[in-house]
Amino acid sequence: MDGVKHTSEDSELISETIEKLPVSVSREGKGKRLWKKVKYQLVEYNSLPAYLRDNEFILGHYRSEWPLKQVLLSVFTIHNETLNVWTHLIGFFLFLSLTIYTAMKVPKVVDLHSLQLPEVLKADLHKLQECLPSLPYMPDLHKLSGELKSTLPSIDLLPSFSRWHVMDLLYNCLPERFSHSNQTDVCVLRSMKEDVANMIAPLMLRPITRWPFFAFLGGAMFCLLASSTCHLLSCHSERLTYIMLRLDYAGIAALISTSFYPPVYYSFMCNPFFCNLYLGFITLLGVATILVSLLPVFQNPEFRTVRASLFLGMGLSGVAPILHKLILFRHQPEALHTTGYEVLMGIFYGIGALIYATRIPERWMPGKFDIAGHSHQLFHVLVVAGAYTHYQAGLVYLKWRDLEGCRGT
Missing domain, CATH: 1.20.1070 (Rhopdopsin 7-helix transmembrane proteins)
Structure with a gap:
């Protein structure tokens, strides 16, 4: 009798446990979610591990050892x-x-609008920029400077950058203006044009x-x-x-x-x-x-x-x-x-x-x-x-x- 009674009590206990099981599982799920929410709450300075303590004047709103x-x-x-x-x-x-x-x-080329030059000269420089060749060698600048000064001494009144451009533009006009010049003069001027172009192209037209x-x-x-x-x-x-x-x-x-x-x-x-x-x-x-x-x-x-x-x-x-x-x-x-x-x-x-x-x-x-x-x-x-x-x-x-x-x- 005792054994049967014990078995019946056990069955009732098992039934009660089975009936309550969904509630327990539900509570466990809620508990995990609550713990996860609490776990990722911001903490105060005193709750931080030593390696995260940097500024004791900031007292709260810290993240501490969160998953990545x-x-x-x-x-x-x-x-x-x-x-x-x-x-x-x-x-x-x-x-x-x-x-x-x-x-x-x-x-691709230097912005000539930024130069403090007369508008007429700027127009000439743009014209020159379109037609100057880019040649692979550099001239003897001292020799070329002497040749230009002896040809047009008044060119010294312009800035050095402007002198070379104006000199080249003058040459472009020379065949028309000085058609009576002999062939030797034209050849010399053509050589000067090439030298000036060589000097300006690599130095002044490239950023x-x-x-x-x-x-x-x-x-x-x-x-x-x-x-x-x-x-x-x-x-x-x-x-x-x-x-x-x-x-x-x-x-x-x-x-x-x-x-x-x-x-x-x-x-x-x-x-x-x-x-x-x-x-x-x-x-x-x-x-x-x-x-x-x-x-x-x-x-x-x-x-x-x-x-x-x-x-x-x-x-x-x-x-x-x-x-x-x-x-x-x-x-x-x-x-x-x-x-x-x-x-x-x-x-x-x-x-x-x-x-x-x-x-x-x-x-x-x-x-x-x-x-x-x-x-x-x-x-x-x-x-x-x-x-x-x-x-x-x-x-x-x-x-x-x-x-x-x-x-x-």
Whole structure:
């Protein structure tokens, strides 16, 4: 009896369990969804692992050790890194657009409208530009200059660029105007025309090389994309954080180094010694900075000021070539124009580094700038502004050297 009774109780218990089973499964599913939702909630600073603790004045809205899928999707959600990601991601697309635009706008010939010349002379130059041949050799410029001066002394009243064009145009008219001249004179003038054409075609009709300018644009895009990626992915794991921070520091060093390429190259392209000296120095300094940034201790929060000072020191190393340029081209308006842009760029970068190092304004009101307005976001905006200012300076350099080459250097 006891055995049968026990069996009956067991059957009732099993029936009750079966009846309740769908509810339990349902509760378990809800529990998993609830846990998943809680697991991917933003946390406060005190809940972070040590490697994610960088700024104690930002108190909340942190992502902590999320799966990679959730990390990638968080680019479209609100947290304390959202604007850090987007400020530099938008900057990356801005410079990508500028790079494509600049590459498409490389002139096939120099824009003569930019020259400060009389309208009649500009028309003559356009006429000459259409008919000048591009010959493979260069003449003896001193000999040619002497021949031209002895032929038309008054031509010295024009700028040197204009003299060669006017001389050639005069020759084009000579067969009609001086049909009484003997054959020897015509042959001499024809020889002079070919020499002038040889000199002008390779120097004045071809734009200057663009590689230093595109090196800067490439450095800017690498820096902005590396920074955006770092701020997006660093919350995944300690190993990925280490890799992303190294990439971020390398991007900053690349931006600073390549920013020197256009001003140094285009200022000293006719002085190879100083050009190679300055370019070599800043390149070595950039590589050294990247190597130092690979040290694990470099990313610790207490080294924030050291990091800012190191990158600021890289920027200040550009003072020497800028001062040298001003001395060398003190009478060139382009030198002052580009220096104005470069000073403005330095101001943007300097203020950004100062804000980054001092953690203003969140140190004044902890927790008030967690989502928007904290120092790193301001730093990002100032970096983009400084890089764009430098882009404008680069356009001035290109226009200057396209028109003048090494003349007057």
